[in-house]
Amino acid sequence: MKYRLIALDLDGTLLNSQLQIRNETIDALSRARAQGVQAMIVTGRHHVAAYAYWKQLGLELPAICCNGAYMYDYRAHQPLANDPLTRDEARGLLKLVRKHSIDTMVYDKDFMAYETINKHLRAMLDWSATLPEAVRPRVEHAQSYEQLLENAEIIWKFTSSCDDRAALSAYVSEIEQSLGLSCVWSGHNRLDIGHAGNSKGRRLAGWIAEQGIAREEVIAFGDEQNDMEMLRLAGMGVAMGNSGGEIQACADWTTGGNDSNGIADALQRFVLTPA
Known part of the structure; x- marks a missing residue:
């Protein structure tokens, strides 16, 4: 099979434990693109937090961000297809954040907002501080999420984190039952909440259909x-070796972990052809 598109998650996949892209991965992606294969970032991150990697790789395609809430065109500096939270959905969700006392960040149109700093946010801020100012994500302190929501033009998603998985699960249950929003785990103690129906796979499916790319032509x-x-959609879904059994079970292939040359090895096996 000749693949036309490489779809790449960021955290835990393209990025190693130090939030860096391995040199071997950069080289393999460069060789694949030289052969005419396009590459796209498909992430749970806000576009401002994915930009440094998009720029590092010299990509051209828009990125799918916030678990499919929108596509972002970095060259035009604007979102493309998108389905953000409605204001009423965001208001209702914030009431449940307050009820359950769950640490949460709110993803506004062009920045990520926080009220208090927890360990997840601290790690993000520490990472951000290592970046050149030109690619550093915009992270702002909000005095009040209530006020933020009333003034916001767009809210892409909420991301909530808690070390008590049972507490997070109770929070998820009430969100799904009372608001009907999309809740997905993006880490063992981190949850992303967005408009119902949003997903990486759904947004990717819509984009490849527009581009005339068959799902069989996607890795x-x-x-x-x-x-x-997204892994089920792709003609070749590749799970990272550091992923859980549920993720590996839905993939077509399991490669090495994100701290190894897993992506480079898989690209060599399935995409790259002899020079």
């Missing part, structure tokens, strides 16, 4: 629950 890489639909 996708992922490691978490929010990647599963």
Whole structure:
């Protein structure tokens, strides 16, 4: 099979434990693109937090961001197809954040907002501080999420984290029952909440249909629950070795972990042809 598109999750997949792209991966992607294969970032991140990697790889395609809430065109500096939370959905969700006392960040149109700093946010801020200012994501303190929601033009998603998985599960249950929103795990203690129906797989399916790319011509890489639909969609779904059994079970192939040359090895096996 000749693949036309490589779809890449970021955290736990394209990025190693130090949030860097391995040199071997960069080289393999460069060789694949030289052969006419396109590459696309498909991430749970806000576009401002994915930009540094898009720029590092010299990509051209828009990125799918916030678990499919929208596509972002970095060259035009604007979102493309999108389905953000409605204001009423965001208001209702914030009420449940307050009720359950769950640490949460709100993803506004062009920045990520926080009220308090937890360990997840601290790690993000530490990573951000290592980046050149030109590619550093915009992260802002909000005095009040209530005020933020009333003034916001767009809210892409909420991301909530808690070390108590049972507490997060109770929170998810009430969100799904009372609001009907999309809830996906993007880490063992991290949850993303967006408009119903949003997913990486759904947004990717819509885009490839517009581009005339068959699903069989897509190879996708992922490691978490929010990647599963994308892995099933792709003609070749590749789970990272650091992913859980549920993710590996829905993939066509399991490669090495994100701290190894897993992506490079899979690209060599399935995509790259002899020079």
